[in-house]
Amino acid sequence: MQNDEFFFPQAIYLAHLKIIDGIPFTPREIDVIACLVHVRGTGKIASLLNISKDTVFTYIKRVKEKLKCNSRDSIVDFIEKSRHHSIIRKYYLTLTSYAAFEKSLKACSKQTKNPLLSLIVYCNDQQCRQVFEYHLNAHLKLAGIEVEVRTQAVDCNSKDIKNEKKTIVVVLEKEKHETIAKERTKFSCIDLREQRNYYFVVFEILKKLCPEANFEQIILEFKKIFETMEESCKILPAQSILHESTLEKIQIHHEKANGKMTIGLFTQIFFGLRKEDFYIVAVLFIGLAGIGILTLQKTKENNQNQLQQVLQQPSIQQSAIRSDLVIPEESALLSRS
DSSP: OOOOTTSSHHHHIIIIISEETTEEOOHHHHHHHHHHHTTOOHHHHHHHHTOOHHHHHHHHHHHHHHHTOSSHHHHHHHHHHSTTHHHHHHHHHHHHHHHHHHHHHHHHTTTOOOOOOEEEEEOSOHHHHHHHHHHHHHHHHHTTOOOEEEEEOOOTTOHHHHHOSSEEEEEOSSTTHHHHHTTTTTSEEEEOTTOOSHHHHHHHHHHHHOTTSOOHHHHHHHHHHHHHHHHHHHTSOGGGGOOHHHHHHHHHHHHHHHHTHHHHHHHHHHHSSOHHHHHHHHHHHHHHHHHHHHHHHHHHHHHHHHHHHHHTOHHHHHHHHHTTOOOOSSOOSOOOO
16 A cells, blocks of 8 residues: 555645744644635635635634734735645645545445444554554544544554454465465455555455445546546656655755845855955944944933933022922811810
8 A cells, every 4th residue: 555644635734834934723724725825716615615604704713813814815924934834735635635535435334234344454664553553433433433443553463363353354464374264264355455545445345344335436437536646746847745844944944044144144244255345344444433432421321420420400490390389278187176
């Protein structure tokens, strides 16, 4: 099975789209942004994301507030000017495939019956096992099947294989497959080593779990959509499939460039000059510094002189204070006689 880190929209989001040009976005906001970049109307966005039009408007409003803009075109302009433009395009294509996949599973649910089985996925690749642990149970449930899903490395002596009844084993790798196949009398084995990716593995599992159902037309329709999206992904520029480490290097370089902008300007002024020009600039710099010091000293002296003048006029200050007081001719106190 293919091991593609960009197979799910969530993977692209977590690796590359949580923050764009210093602005954080939620997964749903990225969904909406990707649709806007691909010139999708509100109705189509709502249909693709399986949310209401009002919810779409709400997310668009949130994105506008984050970008401090007032139009959808401004959102698109922001993405097109960023280095994430091609990644957003890749994200949209993956999102479209994923939505079509889930729609196909819902269509399959009309023909499925819950077999009440235990499903064990055998795979030596740790990342592959994590994908199945996280996604497979939810997707089978979406197709109308609730099973216990476990993943583990290939182990021919596993008690799960030898002792457990009603167990279906899914084999995804060539290693030890022949040895596992000898135990088929005790369990059903699904060999999925040749499947192209996770989506088609799930469809094959459905076909094995529900042999009486006919999913061929549903799978065929999904396959057309998937292959179209897959071909579109192939023509994207190379930067759309940058690995996380590469993007991190770009981000670090960008931050360092901003942080060193002032130092870089200083360096260019003083070290990018010819020798004779350097002396001229140095003299000008010293002269300006001297003028600044003299100006500061002169201002300080003026302030001290003004303070002394004020302190030398106590009578004026005192009269100014006393002129505001009114002395009554008679006592204002109440008589207690």
